[in-house]
Amino acid sequence: MMERPTMTHDVAIVGAGPAGLAFAASLTGSRLRVAVIERQPAAVLAAPPVDGREIALTLRSVRALQALGAWDRIPAEGTAPLREARVLNGGSPFALAFGTAASGEEQLGHLVSNHLIRRALFELVDALPGIEILAGRSISSFRNDSGGVTMALDDGTRLESRLLVGADSRFSWVREQLGIGAEVNRLGRSMLVCRVEHDGDHEGIATEWFDHGQTIAMLPLNGRRSSAVLTLTSEDIARLAALEAEALGAELTRRYECRLGRMNIVGKAHVYPLATTYARHFAAPRAALIGDAAVGMHPVTAHGFNLGLASARLLGKLVSDAARQGGDIGASLLLRRYEATHRMASRPIYTATNLIVGLYTAEHPAARAARHAGLRAAARLPFVSRSVSRMLMQP
Numbered sequence: 001m002m003e004r005p006t007m008t009h010d011v012a013i014v015g016a017g018p019a020g021l022a023f024a025a026s027l028t029g030s031r032l033r034v035a036v037i038e039r040q041p042a043a044v045l046a047a048p049p050v051d052g053r054e055i056a057l058t059l060r061s062v063r064a065l066q067a068l069g070a071w072d073r074i075p076a077e078g079t080a081p082l083r084e085a086r087v088l089n090g091g092s093p094f095a096l097a098f099g100t101a102a103s104g105e106e107q108l109g110h111l112v113s114n115h116l117i118r119r120a121l122f123e124l125v126d127a128l129p130g131i132e133i134l135a136g137r138s139i140s141s142f143r144n145d146s147g148g149v150t151m152a153l154d155d156g157t158r159l160e161s162r163l164l165v166g167a168d169s170r171f172s173w174v175r176e177q178l179g180i181g182a183e184v185n186r187l188g189r190s191m192l193v194c195r196v197e198h199d200g201d202h203e204g205i206a207t208e209w210f211d212h213g214q215t216i217a218m219l220p221l222n223g224r225r226s227s228a229v230l231t232l233t234s235e236d237i238a239r240l241a242a243l244e245a246e247a248l249g250a251e252l253t254r255r256y257e258c259r260l261g262r263m264n265i266v267g268k269a270h271v272y273p274l275a276t277t278y279a280r281h282f283a284a285p286r287a288a289l290i291g292d293a294a295v296g297m298h299p300v301t302a303h304g305f306n307l308g309l310a311s312a313r314l315l316g317k318l319v320s321d322a323a324r325q326g327g328d329i330g331a332s333l334l335l336r337r338y339e340a341t342h343r344m345a346s347r348p349i350y351t352a353t354n355l356i357v358g359l360y361t362a363e364h365p366a367a368r369a370a371r372h373a374g375l376r377a378a379a380r381l382p383f384v385s386r387s388v389s390r391m392l393m394q395p
């Protein structure tokens with residue numbers, strides 16, 4: 001391959017997913033020269049395909065996207081209010097409800113399709129000065145030491161930077177190359193997500209129903225539409241995903257016990273095998289991990305991108321502040337500060353989410369009794385529901 005001249009940047013970001021793009025956008029005004037390396041082509045980044053994910057954004061995340069200038073790029077009809085979240089257990093009539101009473105806000109957050117978030121962030125970043133998006137390319141090797149980072153891309157491009165940021169998802173190649181291990185839990189289950197139209201009114205309430213042998217969530221979209229999220233063993237999900245739309249609609253209606261009336265599938269179903277990951281470190285010499293590369297959450301508590309956005313904003317602020325003060329943007333003290341702060345913010349919610357998943361998907365009678373008792377107890381303790389509501393609204 002022909003040798004190309006070396007490109008010099010201050011920051012190189014691997015991955016133009018929502019976390020990588022939000023981090024790039026948060027460096028606005030710092031005058032840093034930024035490269036974003038993304039293996040998908042520019043045309044796909046500019047018009048990302050629907051991927052079935054409806055992201056429950058906390059109000060804090062909405063404010064963060066507003067501050068970055070991305071929120072206004074999401075069409076208003078593409079966002080739906082989330083007023084309440086309810087957890088149901090098997091056939092029990094008890095529901096644990098998380099509302100807005102503790103905060104005085106009108107809603108818990110907004111549901112927005114992942115492809116609209118990606119599109120808005122790409123449009124924003126693509127128009128910002130000082131940021132170069134190297135699309136359709138992957139990083140094939142790099143060396144990081146206290147002096148800086150040198151990288152080679154798969155098309156022969158060579159790059160130098162003072163800081164490398166891995167935003168390349170939960171099975172991060174950058175994380176692996178940095179020699180950073182991760183807790184990885186492959187759950188042997190998969191999620192099927194699709195949009196459904198239904199007769200009943202969801203009233204802006206999201207429901208997470210942990211039934212015997214299945215978990216089914218309904219996330220309220222605009223009108224009489226919801227995003228259905230069904231979790232089963234990976235084999236069962238593969239079987240359902242192969243059904244025709246009509247048969248799948250009938251299956252979801254039956255599995256949801258007609259709570260929202262008859263359901264018809266809109267668009268197509270998407271399947272996500274479930275795995276959670278937590279990196280043992282979020283920083284290395286002149287390198288940091290953000291988004292899912294740092295913390296790959298189970299989607300059940302809808303915190304993956306909320307945490308990813310928080311990590312992008314936190315690192316963005318530390319790096320921008322250092323640049324403005326003429327400091328070293330890749331200093332190990334700065335990176336350790338980022339790591340400590342983001343671990344404190346993410347570890348409790350990561351652990352709590354995994355405990356919830358373990359308790360609610362265990363099928364032995366003792367676990368069923370425990371979650372039934374847990375729900376009843378929690379329903380009698382208003383502070384539990386208040387603190388979970390606060391937690392839902394925070395990250």
Ligand SMILES: Cc1cc2nc3c(=O)[nH]c(=O)nc-3n(C[C@H](O)[C@H](O)[C@H](O)COP(=O)(O)OP(=O)(O)OC[C@H]3O[C@@H](n4cnc5c(N)ncnc54)[C@H](O)[C@@H]3O)c2cc1C
Pocket residue numbers: 014015016017018019020037038039040052053054055056057114137138139167168169170173191193272290291292293299301302303304305306307308
């Ligand atoms: C079904 C489902 C529902 C969810 N619901 C919610 C929710 O309600 N709320 C919430 O907050 N989160 C939710 N999430 C989580 C959220 O989608 C993720 O946390 C978020 O997308 C992670 O963003 P990211 O930028 O870190 O990674 P990604 O979105 O995975 O982006 C990574 C990018 O890096 C690129 N890349 C990877 N490797 C390389 C490489 N070697 N070189 C160049 N480019 C590379 C990829 O092409 C990709 O563009 C959900 C997830 C799923 C699966």
